[in-house]
Structures are given as C-alpha cells and as structure tokens.
Amino acid sequence: EKEITIILITHDMEEVLLADRVFVMDQGKVVMSGKPKEVFAHVEELKGYGLEVPFAAELAYELKKEGIRLSDAVTKGRTGGRVMSISLEKVSYIYEDNSDIKKPALIDVDLEIGEGEFIGIIGHTGSGKSTLIQHLNGLMEPTKGRVYFEGKNIHAEDYDIKSLRGKVGLCFQYPEHQLFETTILEDVCFGPMNFGASKEEAEEAAKEALKDVGISEELFGKSPFELSGGQKRRVAIAGILAMKPEYFILDEPTAGLDPEGRVQLLELLKCLNQEQGITIILVSHSMEDIASYVDR
DSSP: OOOOOOOOOOSOHHHHTTOSSEEEEETTEEEEEEOHHHHTTOHHHHHHTTOOOOHHHHHHHHHHHTTOOHHHHHHHHHTTTOOEEEEEEEEEEEEEOTTOOEEEEEEEEEEEEETTOEEEEEOOTTSSHHHHHHHHTTSSOOSEEEEEETTEETTSTTOOHHHHHHHEEEEOSSGGGGOOSSSHHHHHHHHHHHTTOOHHHHHHHHHHHHHHTTOOGGGTTSOGGGSOHHHHHHHHHHHHHTTOOSEEEEESTTTTOOHHHHHHHHHHHHHHHHHHOOEEEEEESOHHHHHHHOOO
C-alpha cells in the first residue's frame, strides 16, 4: 500500500498520542518537539503554553514528584511478592444467540490476582468487564481456558465451587435491589446462614459487618426499605462481608451515589483492604477513582 505522511493540526492532546512526532507551537515559534512520551514528560511547561495534558501523563508526573519510580510501581503491581491466588489462563468466553451468531466477550485472557491487592478493572460498556469478574468465582465457565483458585482448577469435577463463592464475594451493580428480608439484620444474616452458620454465628458476623460499613446498631431492626440509597448500598455490601470473603469483587459500586456517598464507599473499600487484608477487585469506568485507590 502507498504510505501517506499525515500532518495533524490539533489542540486535543489525546489525538497527539497517536502521532510519531509532535511539534508544539506558541506565539509563532516551535517551542518543543519530540515523540509524544518525550513531550508529555514536560507537564509544567505544556501547561505554561495553555495546553491540557493527558490524564495518564499527569498521573505519571505526580507520581514522579512524590519520588515513586514508575518501573518499580509496575513491577510491584504485577507480583509484589504476594501469593497469586486467582489466575486465568487463556480464558475466552463466547456468547451464542438463537441465530447461531457467536459474540466473543473474552479472548485469551491471562490474569493473576494476589492476596491483599487492590485491583482496578476498567473499560467501556461492552468491553467484557462484567463477564470477566463472573469467571473469578465460577458463576460463568470459560468457553476455552481455565480458572484457578489457590492452584486448583475451579471447574474440575471434584472442586467445591460453593466454598469458593464463600471466599470470593461478588457484588453486582445496584446490590440494594437484592435486599428482601424484613429487617436489616436478617438480610445480612442470610449469606452466612446459607453457608452453614448457626443463627447465633450469623448474627454475630452480621453485626460486625454492619458496623464495619458504618450502619449504627439502632438501625439493625429497621426495614432495609426505610434507608437512604447510600445506606442500602452499605447494607448490601455488609451482606457479602458477613460471609468473611478473602476476595471482594465489586461491579461499579458507586453507580448512582452522590459525590459524598461515592467517596465514603471508596474509603470503606480502602479500609477493608488495608486493615482487614481483603483483596478488592473494583470494576469502574472512572479513571479518577481507579487512579486514586487501586494498586494496579
């Protein structure tokens, strides 16, 4: 094919990322030039010329200012010396409809998640995020490939999949839609009792989980439907925490919350990760939340 040289004039810095070489102009002069990664290393200088900087470049700049070497941060994110307990090996998943049309949702995914990590999963609508997380606790089985937990194939015939779901909790979007018991305490007791806890054990776990998410004791006897939207979300999350998961997957947990409720929930997840050592897997479309909270 004939190659054509493209010269793109733009002030959209995301478009500039596609270029091989960049020339920055100001008041009739070329003031900077180089590959995009070279140019975007000069964040303050670019801002001085009245230009925005891509989010990733600004994040990298701020990390460097704090003394964090990016190569170290990436290496730590990949392994960090932690035990890798959830792993996907060449996992593909294909949806098939009645017209025999096959729609691949996952294609050859290799992934490892270690104990105590705070993981972000990000992508546009339809990118495969929700399909991916449902493979992590066996709700979906790969069309091809394997999923391992602590080194064991979770779809092997003799594998205890119910035990896995007690260790790997999954919170869908708008989990408060799944509240159904008469009182908050009864609702949060449901999970532990379903996994074999006695009523007394379940109540103890439920009270502890409700306190962890900031629900005061005087609310325990109330109906879930008397609560605010943010409180309902917390109760639903407590219902999973009461099962004492080692891994907690949340699909867009801040959807529909006001800014204050959003920050409170993210801070709760950070606390669960740092103080209780629960591995958090956060699905989000917010680059800001991902950049602020996750390890990788």
